[in-house]
Amino acid sequence: MLSYIIKRTLWMIPLLIGISLISFFIMHLAPGDITNNEASFNPKTSAESRQKLRELYNLDKPVIVQYSLWMKRMVTLDFGNSFASHRKPVFWQTTDKDGNVTKGMIQEALPITLLINMIGLALTLVLAIPIGIIAARKHMRWQDQSITLFNFIGFSIPGFWLSLMLMYWLGVANNWLPISGIHSLNYESLSTFGKMKDLLSHLFMPVIIPSVTGLASITLFVKSGMLDVLHQDYITTARAKGLNENKVVYTHALRNALLPLITIVGLSIPGLIGGSVISEQIFAIPGMGKLFYGAVMARDFPVVMGILTIGSALTLIGNLIADIAYAWADPRVRRGVVRG
Amino acid sequence: MKKLAFLNNSLTNRNAKNGSVFLLIFLLTACGQPSQQTKQQDLNKTYPSQAGGTLIDAMLGEPSSLISMIAGEAPSSAITANIFNKLLKYNKNLDLEGELVTGWQVSADQKTITFKLKPNLKWADGKPLTSADVLWTWQAVTADKNGSPYASDFQLVKKAEAPDALTFSVTYSEPYAPALDSWAGLQVLPKHLLEGKDLHTTAFARKPVGSSYYQLDNWSTGENIKLSRNPSSVLGQANIDHLVSRIIPDTSAQFLELMAGNIDSMSLDPTQFSRIVPARPQLNEKLNLYKELGSGYTYMGFNLKHKPFDDVRVRQAINYAIDKQEIIDGVYLGLGINIASPYKPGTRWSNPDLQPYPYNPTKAKALLKEAGFVANSNGILERDGKPLTFEIITNQNKEREKSAVLIQRRLKSVGIDAKIRAIEWASFISRFIKTGDFDVVVLGWSLGLDPDQYSIWHSSQQGGDKFNFIGYGNPVVDKLLEQGRTELDPDKRQKIYHEFAKVLLEDSPVIYLSAGYGLSAIHKRVKGIANPIPPAGVGFESEKWYIPEPLRRNEMTAN
Numbered sequence: 081m082l083s084y085i086i087k088r089t090l091w092m093i094p095l096l097i098g099i100s101l102i103s104f105f106i107m108h109l110a111p112g113d114i115t116n117n118e119a120s121f122n123p124k125t126s127a128e129s130r131q132k133l134r135e136l137y138n139l140d141k142p143v144i145v146q147y148s149l150w151m152k153r154m155v156t157l158d159f160g161n162s163f164a165s166h167r168k169p170v171f172w173q174t175t176d177k178d179g180n181v182t183k184g185m186i187q188e189a190l191p192i193t194l195l196i197n198m199i200g201l202a203l204t205l206v207l208a209i210p211i212g213i214i215a216a217r218k219h220m221r222w223q224d225q226s227i228t229l230f231n232f233i234g235f236s237i238p239g240f241w242l243s244l245m246l247m248y249w250l251g252v253a254n255n256w257l258p259i260s261g262i263h264s265l266n267y268e269s270l271s272t273f274g275k276m277k278d279l280l281s282h283l284f285m286p287v288i289i290p291s292v293t294g295l296a297s298i299t300l301f302v303k304s305g306m307l308d309v310l311h312q313d314y315i316t317t318a319r320a321k322g323l324n325e326n327k328v329v330y331t332h333a334l335r336n337a338l339l340p341l342i343t344i345v346g347l348s349i350p351g352l353i354g355g356s357v358i359s360e361q362i363f364a365i366p367g368m369g370k371l372f373y374g375a376v377m378a379r380d381f382p383v384v385m386g387i388l389t390i391g392s393a394l395t396l397i398g399n400l401i402a403d404i405a406y407a408w409a410d411p412r413v414r415r416g417v418v419r420g
Numbered sequence: 421m422k423k424l425a426f427l428n429n430s431l432t433n434r435n436a437k438n439g440s441v442f443l444l445i446f447l448l449t450a451c452g453q454p455s456q457q458t459k460q461q462d463l464n465k466t467y468p469s470q471a472g473g474t475l476i477d478a479m480l481g482e483p484s485s486l487i488s489m490i491a492g493e494a495p496s497s498a499i500t501a502n503i504f505n506k507l508l509k510y511n512k513n514l515d516l517e518g519e520l521v522t523g524w525q526v527s528a529d530q531k532t533i534t535f536k537l538k539p540n541l542k543w544a545d546g547k548p549l550t551s552a553d554v555l556w557t558w559q560a561v562t563a564d565k566n567g568s569p570y571a572s573d574f575q576l577v578k579k580a581e582a583p584d585a586l587t588f589s590v591t592y593s594e595p596y597a598p599a600l601d602s603w604a605g606l607q608v609l610p611k612h613l614l615e616g617k618d619l620h621t622t623a624f625a626r627k628p629v630g631s632s633y634y635q636l637d638n639w640s641t642g643e644n645i646k647l648s649r650n651p652s653s654v655l656g657q658a659n660i661d662h663l664v665s666r667i668i669p670d671t672s673a674q675f676l677e678l679m680a681g682n683i684d685s686m687s688l689d690p691t692q693f694s695r696i697v698p699a700r701p702q703l704n705e706k707l708n709l710y711k712e713l714g715s716g717y718t719y720m721g722f723n724l725k726h727k728p729f730d731d732v733r734v735r736q737a738i739n740y741a742i743d744k745q746e747i748i749d750g751v752y753l754g755l756g757i758n759i760a761s762p763y764k765p766g767t768r769w770s771n772p773d774l775q776p777y778p779y780n781p782t783k784a785k786a787l788l789k790e791a792g793f794v795a796n797s798n799g800i801l802e803r804d805g806k807p808l809t810f811e812i813i814t815n816q817n818k819e820r821e822k823s824a825v826l827i828q829r830r831l832k833s834v835g836i837d838a839k840i841r842a843i844e845w846a847s848f849i850s851r852f853i854k855t856g857d858f859d860v861v862v863l864g865w866s867l868g869l870d871p872d873q874y875s876i877w878h879s880s881q882q883g884g885d886k887f888n889f890i891g892y893g894n895p896v897v898d899k900l901l902e903q904g905r906t907e908l909d910p911d912k913r914q915k916i917y918h919e920f921a922k923v924l925l926e927d928s929p930v931i932y933l934s935a936g937y938g939l940s941a942i943h944k945r946v947k948g949i950a951n952p953i954p955p956a957g958v959g960f961e962s963e964k965w966y967i968p969e970p971l972r973r974n975e976m977t978a979n
Contacts, residue, residue, distance in 0.1 A: 110846070110847065111846065111847040111850040111851040112845075112846030112847055112849060112850035112851070113846075113850070115885075116845070116846040116849040116850050117493075117845070117846065118845055119492055119493035119494065120492065120569060121849065122492075122569075122866075123865065123867065123873065123875045123876050123887050124569075124570055124572075124573070124605075124868060124875075125492065125569035125570060125572075126569070126571065126572035126875075127884060127885035127886050128571075128572070129567050129568065129569045129570075129571055129572070130569070130885055131885065132564065132567040133567050136567060161621075164484055165484045165485075166484045166485035166490075166491070166620065166621070166625050166626070167620050167621050176621070176623060178623065180623030182623065182626075183641070188641050188642070189642070244672055244673075244676070247673065247676050248676060248679075251676060251680055252676050252679045252680045255680070258682075259673065259676050259677050259680055259682065260668055260670075260673045260676075260677060261643060261644075261666065261668070262643065263640070263643060265476070265644065265646075265664060265666075361669050361670050362670045362672070362673050363673065364642075364643075364666070364667060364668040364669060364670065364673060365642075366641060366642020366643060366667075370642070370669065377844075377845070377846070378846075379846055
């Protein structure tokens with residue numbers, strides 16, 4: 081088992097290099113660079129200054145040279161500085177000689193996105209598992225059908241539209257929740273309890289909306305897993321020996337039915353750091369999605385590469401964790417892994 | 421042009437989702453009525469001017485740096501305009517007057533300008549502000565290593581001197597008419613805090629020290645920037661204590677915040693301005709709407725290097741074939757005007773004798789026939805076997821795309837086949853504009869107050885990364901533009917630019933589609949806004965604005 085984990089981990093290194101190479105080149109396939117933003121399309125600005133900026137950031141060099149410069153920095157885990165945002169460090173804070181701390185862009189954006197996505201994922205699971213079980217137990221009956229209908233509606237409602245509806249209803253028509261942002265303007269002067277309440281009320285809509293719209297797929301996974309298991313012989317046996325139905329479902333069936341969910345959760349780990357662009361944009365949340373979108377639009381290559389690198393490393397780690405957890409949960413897989 | 425500097429950018433950068441706000445408002449009016457405010461406020465009463473309170477506005481983007489000569493983007497200038505001062509400013513009627521200076525003198529040969537600073541100027545940290553700071557700022561903006569996008573105006577200064585603490589003089593190698601305008605745009609930075617620092621990385625850019633009405637209080641990345649009154653402001657005291665700019669990247673969300681009364685001002689789009697707000701009494705009750713003509717316009721430009729656009733008859737024909745009023749009414753809901761020169765109507769630079777090309781398809785057809793075009797079997801005009809067909813490209817901007825659709829239909833009716841393509845900004849610029857690989861483009865210019873448009877129309881500014889990407893070259897226009905840059909006498913200069921606009925209209929290298937109004941809403945709790953709007957705009961002298969105590973929000977007493 082241990083050698084398997086080590087082997088998998090070592091395999092991640094060439095994979096990561098390959099991913100970074102491909103992302104770097106794809107990023108450079110998009111036309112334009114940092115000097116092509118809308119602000120620089122101003123007759124008061126000069127072509128020379130744009131050319132100077134390009135030289136400053138080595139954008140005039142061939143892509144392969146730029147890649148090797150980037151790789152050279154990455155070897156020392158230096159994610160570099162943003163082109164567009166006053167050369168802020170991409171990943172982690174730096175301190176200059178006067179003791180001024182400049183926070184890293186990912187360092188600032190990541191916690192808020194992680195918080196929203198983790199609450200969101202937990203909420204989705206908490207809702208999806210019981211709903212999926214009900215749907216499986218009442219298969220083809222009105223409960224199942226109304227759950228399917230609800231899922232389809234949730235799945236097909238455009239997130240931004242639902243967001244705007246709820247923002248209007250909860251924030252404008254009724255003064256129940258804040259509309260956008262993550263803190264009130266007087267946040268600093270609130271008590272600890274007040275701060276928590278303030279944060280939660282700001283996070284309510286950004287968390288609820290993706291959870292509701294994302295509910296459909298997880299519910300379906302739980303339902304179909306459950307249906308598979310409920311038709312297996314050992315369940316029939318359990319029922320035949322007179323076990324109480326709840327025990328059959330929740331003790332014997334559920335554990336096996338939830339196995340595929342491990343893969344889903346493992347695969348959603350990288351999703352935890354990639355915020356939703358649309359919801360962060362609408363709710364004015366300074367998270368990873370907004371950061372990435374802004375960086376792509378501004379052709380801020382160090383930021384784009386920083387987020388892609390961290391994202392792909394996390395994807396690989398997520399896959400690894402999912403495999404290991406699967407092996408831990410399912411003896412059949414475990415035996416296969418050891419043999420392999 | 422202080423707090424509301426962001427308003428001018430509203431027309432060029434708009435979000436595609438406003439339509440849905442409109443829709444959802446219809447859907448949701450049934451769901452609930454806005455809750456009554458607990459404290460009854462009479463917004464329409466007159467209140468005496470009083471200090472205090474907080475003004476909250478919203479920005480679409482976040483500044484990258486609070487040194488605007490380096491950042492070069494609208495959010496940065498909007499914030500720093502409250503923190504830093506300039507040597508000169510535009511007054512109510514858009515004439516120049518001193519801001520940090522008591523006056524200035526232009527030498528007899530018109531090459532040297534000498535500024536006299538006001539005495540006893542101080543930075544917010546108590547250190548004196550002298551001509552040494554101005555000289556250092558000029559060195560910083562022109563320094564190669566800083567790569568300021570605005571360097572070109574200041575690089576024309578051959579020699580800059582600060583002979584004593586209150587005198588600053590600049591000498592140009594030849595008279596430069598836009599010089600004074602450029603000094604009204606350069607924010608003076610403190611030498612004692614920035615000397616020897618790299619302007620691209622210095623921490624000063626996130627906690628600046630200025631000299632104007634406000635100083636930075638707190639900047640929460642991605643959330644808001646809070647300013648508070650600078651007690652040692654060199655211009656006296658502003659009324660409002662705190663200015664908060666919230667960063668809300670989505671215009672629909674901004675509008676919802678405005679509806680809920682959480683922000684005091686924002687720029688609106690035509691739909692919000694002329695449909696949503698007037699239709700809702702609750703909004704009408706608490707918002708004042710403002711419209712002012714900006715110094716910008718939307719145009720359709722031809723690639724003059726491509727056939728058949730090198731033929732003036734074709735350009736004029738297309739100009740006659742397009743119904744500009746239809747675009748103004750349909751796309752801008754009437755909130756724009758038809759122009760005949762690249763200057764803001766009503767200003768001295770705009771030639772009142774010029775008339776825009778009327779909509780006249782018959783004349784368009786006649787001109788095309790004269791140019792040798794005849795209809796083929798598909799009803800499309802062709803010359804020498806080549807059909808008159810081209811692609812109109814534009815960036816992803818709702819108004820420009822809609823305008824292109826209306827243009828497409830009008831062109832079709834005179835036998836021209838136009839296709840439309842909307843492209844993301846950076847690709848649009850680098851793939852099409854810079855390479856000159858386009859036929860027709862729909863774009864906009866937002867311009868400054870000085871009439872010099874050398875960088876847009878002069879034949880030396882063609883190609884590469886420059887702004888005459890349509891490839892316009894006319895010796896007469898070149899000559900006029902050169903004269904206009906060196907003529908300091910306003911009346912003679914006015915004649916030059918009137919003549920320039922006339923030649924340009926005749927040549928029709930671009931078709932002026934509309935000069936759109938900048939639209940904004942300000943909450944009625946904000947009093948003291950100049951009425952009627954002076955030529956300098958709604959935001960003129962915003963330091964005199966005040967929020968009477970009974971109308972202030974309950975929150976935000978603390979910071």
